[in-house]
Amino acid sequence: MANLEDLIARVSDRRLQAEMASALGILKRRQRFGLVFEEHLPETTVLVGLPIQVGSLVQRRDDLGARTLYRVIDLTADQQACIVPLDSDAAESLPLASLLVVKRFGDPIFPTLTSLGALRRGDTSRxxxxxxxxxxxxxxxxxxxxxxxxxxxxxxxxxxxxxxxxxxxxxxxxxxxxxxxxxxxxxxxxxxxxxxxxxxxxxxxxxxxxxxxxxxxxxxxxxxxxxAHARYMVSIVINPKGRREPNFSRIDEQAFFVVPSTGAEIVQGTTSLQAILPLIDSETDDEEDERPEEDEVPAAEQADDAIDWEYRHARRRGAESSYRHQRPNQFYPIFIDEAPRRVVRVGASIAVNDEPHLGHIDGLRPIWPIDAEGRHRCWRYTPDSMQARIELGNVVLGKYNRTQDSWTVNIRYPRNKSRKLKTVWWDTAHDAGxxxxxxxxxxxxxxxxxxxxxxxxxxxxxxxxxxxxxxxxxxxxxxxxxxxxxxxxxxxxxxxxxxxxxxxxxxxxxxxxxxxxxxxxxxxxxxxxxxxxxxxxxxxxxxxxxxxxxxxxxxxxxxxxxxxxxxxxxxxTENVEFFRLDYLEADSVDLGLEFAALLPLLWLGAGAVGEHRLPSDTGGFLVPDDSTFGVLFRESRFRPFRAALDQRPDVTHVWLVTDSEQAFAEMCAALPADKRVAMLYRDYLRHFRARARQTA
Ligand SMILES: C[S@@+](CC[C@H](N)C(=O)[O-])C[C@H]1O[C@@H](n2cnc3c(N)ncnc32)[C@H](O)[C@@H]1O
CATH class of the missing domain: 3.40.50 (Rossmann fold)
Known part of the structure; x- marks a missing residue:
């Protein structure tokens, strides 16, 4: 670059010199020192199954290396396409079935996910x-x-x-x-x-x-x-025997960790837990904001300095999946002995419509996962899992609230003591062979x-x-x-x-x-x-x-x-769903014909909880029982939709189908502030059109 600047300085034609200097300026801004690569090689991809239209870019299905690309200039009634290669004018006609659509990166695409099947071994709230x-x-x-x-x-x-x-x-x-x-x-x-x-x-x-x-x-x-990020390079020994190659025998590869430079410790060090795999399956939901105040922790426990414990509420408290109807099996009593402040055992879960029994049994007081507002929530664990923790001494009584005559029940966990990770990892567990x-x-x-x-x-x-x-x-x-x-x-x-x-x-x-x-x-x-x-x-x-x-x-x-x-x-005990990336036509999205195809996206975006089935009759809106999103299809049904949402504090994402910006704004204003609200299909189409403009 510096050499080029010297050469430009010697150009006698002032106008040409200015133009060259300006072109160089653009080049310098684009290509930083040391990293020069051609950014404009057109990348293309084949979209199997996308319908072929006049104007589509296509390749022949039997052309493995996609050596020739064609433009479709006509479609005939007998399922033939008239195509011309991009680099010549020689038109030819080929059956549609022998062609595949190709997209250039930068062409607008409207993607969705088609389910290929799911495995659900975790509970429905997972x-x-x-x-x-x-x-x-x-x-x-x-x-x-x-x-x-x-x-x-x-x-x-x-x-x-x-x-x-x-x-x-x-x-x-x-x-x-x-x-x-x-x-x-x-x-x-x-x-x-x-x-x-x-x-x-x-x-x-x-x-x-x-x-x-x-x-x-x-x-x-x-x-x-x-x-603006810090970049750390870690060497990981993945092949301790070494690779046969000239000069050196390579045993490692590298991993870049690109970490925000916030000043905080984002990368967590090794712990004793890291080496131990795995303990037991459980249904815990460790929400970080749920730690009890220090004074809720019994003094005896605080004094126990052999292990550094941290404490979390035994009752689930977040907006998501913490209610009795969402985890009926996790609504049961925990029996405590108040005088010695001891957690003794769990009782059985009760049927969804049964009222909890609040009286003492055998001198033990039952504690139910009911919050200060009287709402029926659930415990973090199933009865078996909780009982196992009680037997290990890890379920402890926290604060007694005199006004409400209630106890907090906490679970203690060994605190995650970490030390800094080193930048060379040599551990037989990392052997890729x-x-x-x-x-x-x-x-x-x-x-x-x-x-x-x-x-x-x-x-x-x-x-x-x-x-x-x-x-x-x-x-x-x-x-x-x-x-x-x-x-x-x-x-x-x-x-x-x-x-x-x-x-x-x-x-x-x-x-x-x-x-x-x-x-x-x-x-x-x-x-x-x-x-x-x-x-x-x-x-x-x-x-x-x-x-x-x-x-x-x-x-x-x-x-x-x-x-x-x-x-x-x-x-x-995990849930997993398999998808194929598919592509939609913008017009048919705009006309509201693709809701069923888009539904898996809404489900995934809202946390991928429960199912994403579309009932045959939605009654103008949809708030699936075990999922965390809601969709309003008909503005006239806004009131019952809103009422349904009031019953479902766990719903986090709301999609409103409307063509009117004003109606959208009014409905947004009438919805609880903690919901993420978006407009279908406007926001979807806008996003992908904007992405295409940015890439073009
Ligand atoms: C090096 S392998 C990753 C191996 C992986 N970490 C594992 O442990 O199995 C890279 C993978 O990316 C896939 N891949 C390459 N280009 C891709 C693209 N443009 N889109 C999606 N997948 C791509 C390849 O097919 C290959 O399976």
Whole structure:
């Protein structure tokens, strides 16, 4: 650049000199020192199943490398499309069924999620994880609509661009001979990281793993995309035996932790808990704002200095899922002996319509989870789980309120004592061979289906560094591959009873050699035989199902144990739903014809609790029993809708279907201030149109 400035200074034509200086200025602003890459390589993606229209960009289904793109100029009644290649005028006619729609990044897209099925092993109030088959750039656009500023941790393990054809850019594998190799990778990553940044909470952290092939480029790209964040690099020993290569034997890879520079300790150190896996499954809901005042903690307990305890209310108190009707099994008495201030035992849960018995039994006083306003709430745990804690001495009496003649019941937990994490992790648990490749083979019942999955404990420990103390964290992985991040999130939850939820995105890529073979046999993209060989269908989904059920796809229990002793066949009491990223037509959204297609988005955005079924008759509005969102379809039904919301303090998200800005504003004003309210379909369409403008 400096050399260019010298040369420009020597240009005698003043006007030309000024124009050149201005062009250089633009270049300097765009390309910071040291990181120069071509940002304008057009990226495209194939959208299987999207209807072809006049004007659509298409490729032939049998063109594996998408070498030629065409524009559709006419459609005929006999299901033929008249197409012209982008680089010539030679029109030809081909059957519609032989073509696939291609979108350029920057073209507006209107994405949604189509459910492919769910597994629900957790109770209905437990949020569901989402595993999405789709192009991550588009899926990230969708997530920015639903979760901007809400994600606690993004963990990604992108293709490392080793030159060994390990990733595709524009449907083509990139190898050593490609002179634009690094430029393409940076362009690919930059687009996605810019979207990812919008998802993070102010204290949210991005973790990106990488190896020597793109380490330095990635570091500079992160500096560019996250200028106000601190970037830490951790070396993780993933292959202690070492890799055979010239000069050195590499045993590690790197993970960048991109952390907001707020001055706060966001990264959490190791704890004694980190190594112990997992304890027991429980239904806890550790809301951080629920700690009792110090004076509610019995003096005897405060004096116990062998263990540093922290105390939380035994009754659930948040707006979400804390009411009796939401967890009827968690409405039961806890019997206490008042004089020695001792918690003795639990009683049985009672039927939903039965009144609690308040009188003493055998000299013991029953305490019910009823709040100061007399509302029936629920305890944090089921009776069995609470009884186990009582027997361990971890359920204790807190403050006695003389005016109300009531007791607070608390649960004590060992305080999370942490020390700082070091920047080199050398732990046999992080070995990607044993705890990645071999574990995956065991879970899928066959070896070699996926190259280089991470060690589940390396992912678990990376996530734990950010979300250990965030039991309701939202975690995103948009290069999910075999689904290790989902498995690691389940482990963290089982370890401490958290309700973290993960959203995973990965495409259904078919390995190059196999794709070629399938094409030779006449099975093209979009054909069931071709798609069945893709990563999502063959690896990600079956692995996530095996994680939850503890069973392989053939029904056999998975052999072996997690580190810490939890058998793999135990599975997890988690809910997970699988989705395909689909695309809608803007006009049909605008006309209100796509509500059923959009419903899973509303459900996911509101916390993914319960189900997302559309009843045949909604009566003008919808407030599903076990979910946390409401939708008003007919303005004339606003009053009963509002009344229904009054009965449901757990509802957090409200969608109002109206064309009138004024009606929307009036209804918003009449709704409780704690609801997130949005206008359908205006806000959805606006979001994706704006995204297209920003990318174009
Ligand atoms: C390195 S792997 C991640 C492995 C993962 N961490 C694990 O432990 O299994 C990267 C994954 O991202 C997927 N991928 C690459 N480009 C993608 C894109 N544009 N959209 C969605 N997924 C993509 C690849 O198919 C691959 O499965």
């Amino acid at each position: 949020p569901s994880h989402a595993v999405i088959n789709g192009e991550n750039y588009h899926a990230l656009q969708l997530l920015t609509f639903l979760f901007a500023g809400q994600v606690d941790c993004i963990y990604i393990d992108p293709p490392y661009n080793t030159g060994a054809r390990d990733w595709k850019y524009n449907n083509r594998y990139v190898d050593d001979n490609d002179t634009w190799r690094h430029s393409k990778w940076l362009s690919f990553m930059a687009k996605r990281l810019q979207l990812a940044r919008r998802l993070l909470r102010p204290d949210g952290v991005l973790i990106v793993t990488i190896d020597e092939h793109e380490l330095h480029h990635l570091g500079m790209l992160l500096e560019k995309v996250f200028p 044993t705890h990645g490749t071999q574990l995956l083979s065991k879970m899928l019942g066959a070896p070699g289906l996926f190259p280089f999955p991470k060690s589940i404990y390396a992912v678990r420990d990376s996530l734990a560094a950010v979300v250990r103390n965030r039991p309701r964290a939202l975690i995103v992985d948009f290069f999910a591959g075999s689904g290790t991040t989902f498995h690691a999130t389940c482990l963290l939850n089982a370890d401490d009873g958290g309700q973290r939820r993960s959203i995973l995105i990965t495409n259904n890529e078919v390995a190059e050699a196999e794709a070629r073979l399938l094409y030779e046999q006449g099975h093209y993209r979009g054909d069931p035989a071709f798609e069945a060989a893709g990563i999502f269908d063959r690896v990600t989904r079956p692995r996530c199902e095996a994680v939850v059920t503890g069973l392989r796809a053939d029904g056999a229990p998975i052999a072996g144990k997690h580190i810490g002793g939890r058998p793999l066949h135990t599975g997890f």
